[in-house]
Amino acid sequence: MIKKPEHGRNTAERAKFRLRVKLLLTGITLCLIAFPASSAWSYKRIAVLYPAVSPILIELGARDMIVGTTRSDHAVKNTVKVGSHLRPNIELLNALAPDLIIAGSQRAFPEEMKQRVKADIFYYNPVTLDEILVKIRKIGGMLGKRERAEKLILRLKKRLADIRPLPTEPTVIYEVMAEPLRVAGEKSIVTSIVRAAGGRNIVKIDRKHAVISTEKVLQLRPDFYIYQVGPMNKKPVPPGERPFYKSLKAKFIKVDELEFARPGINAFDAAVHLNRIFRGERP
Template identity: 75%
Template structure:
């Protein structure tokens, strides 16, 4: 027969163990479970909004930038480089999705009471990784996996080319700024079967027209949009008269934003390359 004193001690020990386990489980749930409490999101990078819509999280978006036209009826908090911090805090978001640490630096981060997720992919593969991370954060893993599968399937539509065309991509005409090695545009060109001749290790690089003439690309792609408003068509520029490239005009918003659109852009560019190859 177990003495009463010993029985009491064992009961106390068991009770202490239960309380310790309960506290440990509670702490684990608090610190190691995904951020399940996200209910209000501010998107400071327009390429992200279509992703959130695809993940079924449209109703979570409470604010976007002025240039974000994918989401209607929410508060516009300024630009991605100059968001209104007071307005951000008034919206009381749980999560802010920013483009980069340069766009939303530490000083800004310290002034808001929300988690910050940086979305700044440099390649198509990076976009897929970011989609999965966002899906996990918002408890939409299955939808994220489905979206990734659809985007990969879209890339499977790209045809092989008889040879790899060389490309220069004009981001801005004056001063002449082109896509560099770190640009999402280089990944799009590569996926489409081409090769960006500008190997400078930056997103955008300023180069001379003489350099363009020396590189002699097969394709000179120039975008038209917010960064390159109403450029003179390259074939009409006097200094490009001797350039034998095929000049291709494209919509900046369809190509330059690193989001879902980038996969369609790769397919479209491949079709352009393929068409030229059969001429």
């Protein structure tokens, strides 16, 4: 996936865009003529602005291609840290001369920033486990690691085979942040993890996160109230000790934010882990 420009806002921009497409097409044609075996070409210098991607690259054997990461990326050490995932430092980024930048979302790396770097941008924003696999396949292709990508995909799929069916479908609320109460909505990877594990996220809000009323939690009566602990939820009061949850009959489960809320390889382990919890096993 190369630059996928949005439709221009005005005709001038559109004209410019057309010109660019033409140039690009000419360039590609020229490239194809010049290097008939162009499929052998792949990205070599990668800046990873979304920490969940790094473990994937490592699995693909592309550890050495990573030239820069964000400062909260703990999977890769000894690379240049280029700031946070929402505010990367463009100067540092350009100085690394990457040919590919992997960013979390359009919002984290907007058009305006794209124009200030020479590299191509790849958006890694899967919302389901399947989409993670699709993205892995794409990254594999871009890095010339197709075979390893397929192997990884197979392994992750096999991992899910550990999940055993449940007699009933437990309902879940996933707390992202305690104060104010922020829970995972339908666009969160958590929803997919819960579904894979045999449960159901009962928060039906078409967003990644939603700030909801504690009243609503009592009304929804989840079987499991999962609360994450991590950077987003540093030291939450355990839900069982919160007076307004006194009448809540749910099982309170504490999970690690880095394992559950990030859409990466970890998500598959998280699903298996959650399935065990649903079955009442101590993980």
